[in-house]
Amino acid sequence: MDKAASASGWVEALRAAALLAVDPVGLGGACVRARAGPARDGWLAHLREAMPGVPVRRVPINIADSRLLGGIDLTASLAAGRRIAERGVLAQCDGGVLVLAMAERVSPTMAARLAGTLDEGVVRTARDGIEAVAQARLAVVALDEGIEADERPPECLRERLAFHLDLDTVSRGDMGAEPTSEVAVMVARARAMLPLVCVPDELRDAAVGAA
Numbered sequence: 001m002d003k004a005a006s007a008s009g010w011v012e013a014l015r016a017a018a019l020l021a022v023d024p025v026g027l028g029g030a031c032v033r034a035r036a037g038p039a040r041d042g043w044l045a046h047l048r049e050a051m052p053g054v055p056v057r058r059v060p061i062n063i064a065d066s067r068l069l070g071g072i073d074l075t076a077s078l079a080a081g082r083r084i085a086e087r088g089v090l091a092q093c094d095g096g097v098l099v100l101a102m103a104e105r106v107s108p109t110m111a112a113r114l115a116g117t118l119d120e121g122v123v124r125t126a127r128d129g130i131e132a133v134a135q136a137r138l139a140v141v142a143l144d145e146g147i148e149a150d151e152r153p154p155e156c157l158r159e160r161l162a163f164h165l166d167l168d169t170v171s172r173g174d175m176g177a178e179p180t181s182e183v184a185v186m187v188a189r190a191r192a193m194l195p196l197v198c199v200p201d202e203l204r205d206a207a208v209g210a211a
Contacts, residue, residue: 024139055096
């Protein structure tokens with residue numbers, strides 16, 4: 001890829017970060033193809049800068065179910081003398097973003113759980129004598145570190161994410177300035193206007209037909 005195309009790809013990636021910050025729950029998230037490095041770190045920094053105050057939690061693919069979905073809060077349960085539920089990471093990310101590292105290696109079971117949460121906006125816990133439903137309206141940023149073409153996050157997860165970015169060709173020289181607070185101001189204005197946006201049925205049908 002030539003220099004101009006690489007720089008253009010970075011500009012498009014920043015536009016995707018800004019759009020995701022405006023409506024993370026509605027857009028589902030992003031699949032970011034990039035190994036650890038300045039481009040991936042820079043993109044995540046821009047995303048965080050664009051949505052101050054919004055929870056962003058990074059989780060490994062081997063996170064325990066009790067941490068992801070919730071379970072028993074042992075300390076609180078011992079103090080109360082009864083089972084007390086602990087909110088998992090998905091519930092803690094309600095209204096925000098869950099960053100999934102090494103998403104190309106995520107298990108089908110975990111991918112299905114994340115896909116279900118994206119669809120329903122809730123997380124259901126039924127374990128250790130605890131049955132609970134917690135709101136978990138969130139977006140997922142799947143960090144795809146795959147090398148081979150077939151090393152990708154599961155399709156059931158990828159198809160729910162609005163943006164698919166490839167940052168492996170972006171160099172530090174393509175990245176330009178550091179994120180600024182001006183982006184956060186513009187995103188905040190757009191978020192405030194979002195409830196006023198009305199999409200006519202015919203436009204929605206046309207978009208679905210085109211897709």
